[in-house]
Amino acid sequence: MPIEKSDLLQGTLDMLILKIVALGPVHGYGISLRIRQISKEVLQVQQGSLYPALHRLEKRGWLEADWGESEKGRQAKFYKLSAKGRKQLVSEESNWNRLAGAVANIMETAQ
Amino acid sequence: MSWWKSLFPKRASDAQMNSELRFHIDELTDENIAAGMPPDEARRRAILEFGGHEQVKEELRDVYRIRVLDATVANLKSAFRFIRKSPTFSATVMLTLALAIGANSAVFSAIDAILLKPLPFPDADQLMRVDQYNPKTSSPFHMVAPVRLEDWNRLNSTFQALTGYYTEDVSESTSALPEKVTRAWVSPRFFQVWGVEPAPGREFMPEEETLNGPPAVLISDRFWRRRFNADPNIIGKSLRLDGHLTPIVGVMPPSFLFPNRDTDLWCPIPGGISYGPPRENNWFIVIGRLKPGVIISQARANLATVQAQLGREFPKTDAQLSVGIEPLKEITIADSRRSLWLLFGSVTLLLLIACTNIVALLLSRSAQRQHEISVRFSLGAPRGALIAQLLTETFLLAFIGSGLGLFLAAAASDIFRSLAAQLPRVEEIHLDARIVLYSLACSVVVTLLCGLVPAIRGTRRSLSASLAQSSRSQVSGRNPLQRLLVGIQVALAVTLLAGAGLLLRSFQQLGRVNPGFDAAHILTFQLSMNYGETGDLKKLRQFTDRILETLRATPGVEAAAISVGVPGQPLKYQTEIKLTEGRAESEPKLMADNRLVSASYFATMRIPLLAGELCRETDGPPTVVVNRAFADAYFHGAPVIGHHVQSLNLGYSGPAEIVGVASDVREIGLDQPPAPTVYWCAPLAEPGTYFLVRTRNPPMTMAETIRKQIRDIEPQRSLYDFAPLEQHFSDALAENRLRTILLTFFAATALSLACIGLYGTLSYNVNIRRREVGLRIALGALRGQIVKQFLWQGLAVCILGCLAGWIVAAASTRVLSGLLYGVSPSDVPTLSAVILLALIVAATASLVPAIRASRVDPMQVLRDE
Numbered sequence: 010m011p012i013e014k015s016d017l018l019q020g021t022l023d024m025l026i027l028k029i030v031a032l033g034p035v036h037g038y039g040i041s042l043r044i045r046q047i048s049k050e051v052l053q054v055q056q057g058s059l060y061p062a063l064h065r066l067e068k069r070g071w072l073e074a075d076w077g078e079s080e081k082g083r084q085a086k087f088y089k090l091s092a093k094g095r096k097q098l099v100s101e102e103s104n105w106n107r108l109a110g111a112v113a114n115i116m117e118t119a120q
Numbered sequence: 121m122s123w124w125k126s127l128f129p130k131r132a133s134d135a136q137m138n139s140e141l142r143f144h145i146d147e148l149t150d151e152n153i154a155a156g157m158p159p160d161e162a163r164r165r166a167i168l169e170f171g172g173h174e175q176v177k178e179e180l181r182d183v184y185r186i187r188v189l190d191a192t193v194a195n196l197k198s199a200f201r202f203i204r205k206s207p208t209f210s211a212t213v214m215l216t217l218a219l220a221i222g223a224n225s226a227v228f229s230a231i232d233a234i235l236l237k238p239l240p241f242p243d244a245d246q247l248m249r250v251d252q253y254n255p256k257t258s259s260p261f262h263m264v265a266p267v268r269l270e271d272w273n274r275l276n277s278t279f280q281a282l283t284g285y286y287t288e289d290v291s292e293s294t295s296a297l298p299e300k301v302t303r304a305w306v307s308p309r310f311f312q313v314w315g316v317e318p319a320p321g322r323e324f325m326p327e328e329e330t331l332n333g334p335p336a337v338l339i340s341d342r343f344w345r346r347r348f349n350a351d352p353n354i355i356g357k358s359l360r361l362d363g364h365l366t367p368i369v370g371v372m373p374p375s376f377l378f379p380n381r382d383t384d385l386w387c388p389i390p391g392g393i394s395y396g397p398p399r400e401n402n403w404f405i406v407i408g409r410l411k412p413g414v415i416i417s418q419a420r421a422n423l424a425t426v427q428a429q430l431g432r433e434f435p436k437t438d439a440q441l442s443v444g445i446e447p448l449k450e451i452t453i454a455d456s457r458r459s460l461w462l463l464f465g466s467v468t469l470l471l472l473i474a475c476t477n478i479v480a481l482l483l484s485r486s487a488q489r490q491h492e493i494s495v496r497f498s499l500g501a502p503r504g505a506l507i508a509q510l511l512t513e514t515f516l517l518a519f520i521g522s523g524l525g526l527f528l529a530a531a532a533s534d535i536f537r538s539l540a541a542q543l544p545r546v547e548e549i550h551l552d553a554r555i556v557l558y559s560l561a562c563s564v565v566v567t568l569l570c571g572l573v574p575a576i577r578g579t580r581r582s583l584s585a586s587l588a589q590s591s592r593s594q595v596s597g598r599n600p601l602q603r604l605l606v607g608i609q610v611a612l613a614v615t616l617l618a619g620a621g622l623l624l625r626s627f628q629q630l631g632r633v634n635p636g637f638d639a640a641h642i643l644t645f646q647l648s649m650n651y652g653e654t655g656d657l658k659k660l661r662q663f664t665d666r667i668l669e670t671l672r673a674t675p676g677v678e679a680a681a682i683s684v685g686v687p688g689q690p691l692k693y694q695t696e697i698k699l700t701e702g703r704a705e706s707e708p709k710l711m712a713d714n715r716l717v718s719a720s721y722f723a724t725m726r727i728p729l730l731a732g733e734l735c736r737e738t739d740g741p742p743t744v745v746v747n748r749a750f751a752d753a754y755f756h757g758a759p760v761i762g763h764h765v766q767s768l769n770l771g772y773s774g775p776a777e778i779v780g781v782a783s784d785v786r787e788i789g790l791d792q793p794p795a796p797t798v799y800w801c802a803p804l805a806e807p808g809t810y811f812l813v814r815t816r817n818p819p820m821t822m823a824e825t826i827r828k829q830i831r832d833i834e835p836q837r838s839l840y841d842f843a844p845l846e847q848h849f850s851d852a853l854a855e856n857r858l859r860t861i862l863l864t865f866f867a868a869t870a871l872s873l874a875c876i877g878l879y880g881t882l883s884y885n886v887n888i889r890r891r892e893v894g895l896r897i898a899l900g901a902l903r904g905q906i907v908k909q910f911l912w913q914g915l916a917v918c919i920l921g922c923l924a925g926w927i928v929a930a931a932s933t934r935v936l937s938g939l940l941y942g943v944s945p946s947d948v949p950t951l952s953a954v955i956l957l958a959l960i961v962a963a964t965a966s967l968v969p970a971i972r973a974s975r976v977d978p979m980q981v982l983r984d985e
Contacts, residue, residue, distance in 0.1 A: 036143065041144075056141075064184070068502075
């Protein structure tokens, strides 16, 4: 069952976007596609949350954006990770891993 | 430093948003087509799947919108919450700022009223004081002959009008007891120059301004209220002035305090009138109003031409004179400028110290709030918003503080008036919109000064670290910024203390000066007279003698004398003296101060005669006494007695024989070294003459007896200005005392603030390091060591601060030079004492937290852990 917007932890979407953009310049449609594909259709991001998140991250200076041509020759806005964004990603990732590890640990030990 | 970028974000344009979203829909459509849908259906489904296009766009716009108003209101709300939550902290900050901003606004209100605002007359910058100079004398008396004033007024082309006046004290005897009132005789065009009209009532009529015309008097608002209880039907009532019934024709407005705030009456005097040789009888003070657009240098050039023309016409009297023109405002505020700016400088330093203190407080505060801030960060608050919130809190504190400070500023007028009544324009100091604006500006500057550094530091992104570890396990290392702040406070306080110390020392030295005469037990007073009486010298002499005889015959009086000007008071009457015996051209000119005294002056003041005899008051050839400085400066040990001197500007006498040499006394001010002086012995009182009485008992106890004795022989005259001579000295030092008292007060406040800052920082440090200290004690550290360590921490900062303060003080000695007497601006004992004081206070402030640190209970700490 796909996880809806409200189920996604606040801040987690940002981390996911950063992670995907870290792989190379990509447009909004591409990001939503990738999240869907990689999560094997578990996570489905509403465009209503994706685009505000992208713009917020850009405003914070974690993403940089450029207009370019898509593979089908359309004008698209491509996002890529800035140096600041890369640092942010590292810190969020380690936070996430700790949190996830801790939660998993509890779930296992408490059985 | 990219936090500011978040305050000014880039905005995405509407068109860009549209094309970005359209791209997404196009891709979705392609996807659907690839899945086998017909194009129309594919597009419909894509739009459906995408959701509300406009809604997404609106959310995007939201990302960029800075909701200034919403954010400000929210920030203010949270700031109020913050103040409520930490009342002690907030009260400390607000009170500190109330004091610092209030003192600053108070001094600024004085500067604004006295130095910055124009005089309270219409187009006051056109008003000029016009003086006549004789380059041969350096006398500050630049009175002008009324005839010459009329010539200037007629011949110049740069002034709308020139007018003149002089003041004297008269007896007003409508009621049972004669009352002394101050009257200004004003020449025609007086009110035209000022641009002020009486209300109720009218100006003088032209016929009232002629010789033997009908009498008329204008009264001051103050006099109207005091004597007539502001009677609206005042016009037509009369005053009896020196026996002459004079009808009141009008009341001047309250703001018209010219020539000075004591003036009660104005009476007209015909233009060009004279009581002696018309071109040598200089007794008018001249005020002129420039034509619009004329600048002062044009007026100077114009009147110089006019005077040169008069010099050709009257070579004997006018050829040597030159004309000086100064803005009336400059003359009025004269010496207050330096004192006021000095005070302003010190309150500004005080404000800086207060700010530094608050920065330190806010820093330790934001360390405590680290947790709250990191939570807000993790919830996605941008740094700019957090900084704005912290700044709003500081601004709210500063704003309330400056509001409280306005109460202090509102009292400024009273404070200045009670500390220095002689300060010019002091009645114009009051709270107005300018002062409120100034306070507001202060609070904005304070917000930026105090708030910015803590806000930027406090919102540094140490989010993960701070969330993860609570402050419990934190072992604080050094905190260089807080120590720097304490050091700056100490340095600024030491600078202020040094200034205050020097002023205090100087004041103390002034009190110790030996004036050369015996000022104790001397009572001074004046008697109402008018210049008309000085025409008949014989009668004047009889009058003066009779008064002096009566005084001497009064029981309890040892001696009595007259003197034009109080001894030890700034009154210079310097002229060039000619020797009848002649003098080589190569010798310097003889310049001397002239003192008009009775022969009894020396005995009354106990001034010893060093050689020769007292001057004689007989009708024979006039004689004078000179002082030792005169003999030393111009005769270099050669005999002085027997020479004949003549003053070039003094009306009184022809050549007078020098018969005695008196010892040097500080006639023109306690802070002025004795200058060459000639004492002209003339038992001739004139308006402004002081009677000096040596009494056996405390001087003021004799005042009533003397008043009665004189009333018996001169019932029409009023006696006034009764005061011990020492009171005059104290008055003369009023401005000196004002700046000394205020600067000392500011310095003491500065030191206390620095002390609080030091104490606060150390206490904070001790608090953070409690665990470490507890552990060390548990491991066997001696409590003495702990005390020593923390004490040294405080003292080290303080010593560096003192050193810096000394350097700043030494670099700014120029500010004080000229304001000091008998102490050099780099006086080592004073500066050492100041630093010692600062160190003692700092040691005390550090000792308390240091001892508290040593009392940490290791068991308690370990249990907490």
